[in-house]
Amino acid sequence: MVDNINKKPYKAFIVPHTHWDREWYQTFQQFRIRLIDLMNNLIDILENDKKFSDFTLDGQTIVLEDYLEVHPERRELMKKYITEGRIHIGPWYILPDEFLVSAESIVRNLLLGHKIASEFGRVMKIGYIPDPFGHISQMPQILRGFGIDNIIFWRGIEYGQSQGNEFIWQGSDGTELFAVHLPKAGYCNAVSLPEDVGQAYKLINDAIEDLLSRETSKSLLLLNGVDHLEAQPCIPYLVKELNKRFTDIEIKQGNLKEYIDYAKETVKPNLSKVPGEFRSGKDTQILQSVYSSRMYIKQANERCETLLENWAEPTASMAWLLSNNYPQNLLWTSWKWLLKNHPHDSICGCSIDQVHREMMTRFDWSGQIAQEVTNKSLDYIAEKIKIDYLNKDELALVVFNPLPYSIDENVEIRVKFPQEINLNRVKVLTTQGEEIPYQLKGDGSDYKIIFSPFKSPQPLEVNYADISFTVKDIPACGYKTFTIKAINDLRMHKEYETDIRAGRDYIENKYYKVIAKTNGTVTVIDKINNKKFKNCNRFVDGGDAGDEYTYSPPLNDQIVISQLNNISIQDVGPSEATLKISGELMLPVGLKPDRKSREDKQIECSIESEIKLFSEVQRIEFKTKFNNKACDHRLQVEFLTAIKTDYVYAEGHFEVVKRPINLPDSEGWKEKAYKTAHNSGFIDINNGEYGLAILNKGLPEYEIIPDNNTIALTLLRCVGWLSRGDLKYKKGNAGPSFATPEAQCLGEHNFFYALIPHQDIWAKAHISQKTKQYKTKILTQQLKNQQGNLPGSFSFIQLEGKYLEISAIKKHEFEDKLVVRVYNPTDRETSGKIKLGFDIHKVYLGKLDESYKEELPYNDGVEIVLKPKEIKTIIFEVLFYDSNPKSNKIVR
Known part of the structure; x- marks a missing residue:
C-alpha cells in the first residue's frame, strides 16, 4: 500500500475530462450526437451536484461551437459554468497534429481558441495536448507566446529522458516549459472508476504507485476520462470515500491548473532538461507514417495554407493600408474551415473514408474564400494605380x-x-x-x-x-x-536572345543542364559550380502491408524501379523549356491473401514527369503525373546526392531542423525508429561547401538512404485499413480495424517538387526563401487607362536581412495596427530591418497573442536582432491616407 510511503503531504488530483476526437472512426455528425449527450448529461450533473467541481473539455473550444450550434439556448448556461471555473476550455480551438500543419496554423489555432474561451469568461492556460503523434521543437516558444509556461503530453519522448512525471522541455531557441510527461497509460490512468469504493481504491492505488515510481513532485495527476467518454457523477462521492483510506495523500477532484500549480510548488530541484523535438517510439506509438497517408489531403492543406498566409492576408493588409476594409471575419471563416481539418485523426489521414471525403469540402470552402479575398484585394490595389498612357491595342x-x-x-x-x-x-x-x-x-x-x-x-x-x-x-x-x-x-515578331537551350534529350539555362537518360532518370549539371548529379527523378515502388498509421513492407517485398523511355522536348522558347519523360510502371495489383508478399498479377500504371527550366530562375521544376491502379504499395522519387555528411536539414516550424541520418538501434521499442521523417517544404543535404535541396508542395514525408545519401520523397502510400495489429514496425493497433478502401488512393495524381543544387549551407543559399517563392504562384491583374495615385511599381513591406523570414502579414486582431511576424530559422543570431512604404507613427514588439511587450525605435525601418530560432511579432501603427502612401497622413 502507498499509505505509509511518505510523511509529507501528497495531493492526487482526479481530473474528470473527455478526449474529443471530432471525427475518426465515425463522422463529425455521428460523434456530435454523442457530444450532445455528453454535454447535456454534464450540465445535469453540474446543476444537481455542487460538489462536482471540475470538468475539462479536452483543451479545445470547438466543442462549444459544435454543441451550441444545436443548443444555442444553452450558451449563457455554458458561460456561467466556464466563468465559475467548473468547466475548463481552451487554450486551443482544436487539438492539432503539430507536424502536418504550418507554424502559422498553430498560432492561429491558439489565437482563435483564446478568443472563444475569453468570450465565455475564462481561458485554461495549460498547454494541454495529450495525444498528437510527436511534438515540434518550437512548441515551447509558441506556448510562451500565449502566456503558457507548461505543457501536458504523452507521446514522443522516452521515459528514460524525462526521468520523472515532470521535467523541463527546452525548445530549439532555448525557451523552457514546465513539462508533464503522462504515464504509459496516457491520458486515462483513472478512467472509468467503479462506483464501488473498494474497486475504485484498488485502481487509484495502482495509478498512484505508478506515478510515485517516477515522482518529481508531491502533485499527482489522475486523468478520469478517455476518448468520447462522459463525466462520471460518482466522482465527488468517491473522492470523499477515498480520502478516508489514503491517510497521507489528499485526493481531490480538480483541474489541470491546480495540479500544475501544486507540482511547481513542491517540485524537486534540478529537474531533467530535455531539448528538441519529440519523435521517439520507444515507449509509445509515434505513428509517423501518417505523413504519407492520403497524400491528396496533405496537398490540399498546403494549397490552403499557402493561399491564406502568402496571398490572402498580405494582400488584404496592403489594401487595408490603402483604406480598404479589412475582411477579418471572412479570413477567420476561411481559417476556421481549414483548422477543422487539423485534428490529428483528420489531417493525418487515419480515419474512415467518409471523414476524409468531408474534409475535402472544407478545404474547398477555405480555399474559395481565401482566393476571393485575394482577388478583391488585388482589384482594390490595382484600381489605385495611375494608368494614363495606353493606346487602344x-x-x-x-x-x-x-x-x-x-x-x-x-x-x-x-x-x-x-x-x-x-x-x-x-x-x-x-x-x-x-x-x-x-x-x-x-x-x-x-x-x-x-x-x-x-x-x-x-x-x-x-x-x-x-x-x-x-x-x-x-x-x-x-x-x-x-x-x-x-x-x-x-x-x-522578334527573335529574342535567351539563355534557354534544348536538344533532342536535354534542356538548359545559364544555371543548369538537365539530360534525360535511357532509363528515364535525369542527370543534372550545375553549370555555375561544375557539379553533376546522376540518377535524379528515379521512381521506386515497394509493397505496403501496413495501415493508415504505419508503413509496413511485406515480409517478401518486391521492389519495382522505373524504366521510362518516352522522351520529348516541349515549349522551348525565350522564357522556358520543358523536358517530358513518360512510360508505364508495371506494378503488382496488390498483396497476396497472406499479406506476406505482393501479387504475381501486374497492372500498368502510367507515369509522366514534366521537367521545366525558366530563364533567369535558379530552380528545376518537376510535375509528375501518376495514374494509380494498384493497391498496397508506396511510391517514392529518388535523388542521388553522393554528398558525404551525417546530417540532413528539413524545413520545420519557424526553423530548419537538423537530424542525424543514421538511426538508433530500436529493437524492442513499442514502435521502431522510422527511416522516414517530416518536412514542411524542403529537404537539404550539404557538406558545408556544397548541397542539394529538394523543394515540394504538400509532400511532407522524406527518407535519406545512407547509400550515397539519396533523398527519397514519398509521393504516394496506398493502404486499405484504418489500423491493423500485425505490422512489422509497430506493436498493437492504433485504432479500430476498419476497412478504408479509399486510402488506396486509386486514380490520377499530380505531384510538384523542385531541385536546387547550391553552394554553401542551406541558409547561405537562401533555400528557405526560395522554397516560399516556389510555393507562391505569381498573380496578376489586367488594366486599361484609369485615374489613380499609386506609381507603376511599389513596395508595401520589405524585409532586409539575409536569413530572416516572415510568416505573417495581417491586421491586428483587436486594433487598427499592422502585425508582421518575423523569425530566424537558423542556428546563428542574425539581424535585419523591416521597412514599410508608409510613414510610421509607432512600432511595438509584441507577442504571438498580439499583446505588447515594448515600444521600438523606427528610423527608415525597424531594426531587429533575432537569436537562433527566435520568433518576433512586430506591431506597426501606420500613418496613411487614401491611396497615396506618402501624403495627407493620419493615424489609422
Missing part, C-alpha cells in the same frame, strides 16, 4: 509579389483583349518602353464574365494569348506594371 499588366523580398520569377498569364482587336502576337514592355522576351504558348477566343453589383453577369467575348515571361526584381510585398501590346502583323 494595349493593356497594363500588374504583376504582384506577396513575399517580403524582391524576386525574379516566371509569369504565366492569359492576356485578354476585346474581340475587335486581332491578336496574333504581343509585345511585353516595361513602363520605360523596354521590350521583354516572352513566349507564346497558345491563343484563341474565350469569354470573360463582367460582374456588377447592379446588373446580371455579362459575358464578353475576347481574344486571348497565353504567354510566359520572366520578371526581374518584382518589389517586396508589392507590384510591378508592364504594357502588353497586341500585334496583328506577324512580320513584327
